[in-house]
Amino acid sequence: MHGSEGKDERHSTPPADFRSKLFLRVMGSLAIVGVMVGLMIGRLTTPDPTELQQVEVTGDGLVVWFNNEPKVHGEIVDGSVALLFGAEGKAQKGQLKINDKDVNWRVRLSDGGLLLTLVAARPLQGDWAGSEVGDRWRLEIHLREQ
Structure with missing residues (x-):
């Protein structure tokens, strides 16, 4: 072994890498572009968060307006009406x-979203129903004495 020249590739000289060193850079750039495009598509397809827009008082209850349909869980607890909105x-x-x-x-923030409570000096009963009006969601709450 007189030197390190590559004669018939039988000595300690490693074989020449014929792949371009730019291959790794191109693959890395494609991966970054793919992640960015995926994030943009995900951002465009995510729905708007549900927001409480207004609360109106009616003759026998309330009308609550949202920008889109919320998840609603309601209960009548000890004569008071409580509604939890995922909004x-x-x-x-x-x-x-x-x-x-x-x-x-009263509407207040809670861990599960917005909590609407209706309380009176005597026990209340209530029922509620939601419907889509235009591009908004309306939830009507009707109250009566027990």
């Missing part, structure tokens, strides 16, 4: 009258 919004409160008697309502 975002700001805390609000107000008062309405059922048979000339006061009913207090």
Whole structure:
């Protein structure tokens, strides 16, 4: 072994790599572009978060407006009506009258979303129904004395 020249590739000289060193850069660039395009498509297909837009007082209850349909879980607990919405919004409160008697309502933030509670001095019963009106979602809450 006199030197390291490559004669018939029988000595310690490694064989020449004929692949271009740019191959790894091209593959890395394609991977980055693919991830970025996937993130953009995912961002475009994600629906808007559900938001509480307004609360209106009616003759026998409330009308609650959302930008799209929320998940709703409602219960009547000890004479008060509680509705949990899978939505975002700001805390609000107000008062309405059922048979000339006061009913207090309050929207507050909770771990599961927005919690709407309706409380009066006497036990309440309530039912609610939602429907799509235009491009918004309306939930009507009707209250009555127990």
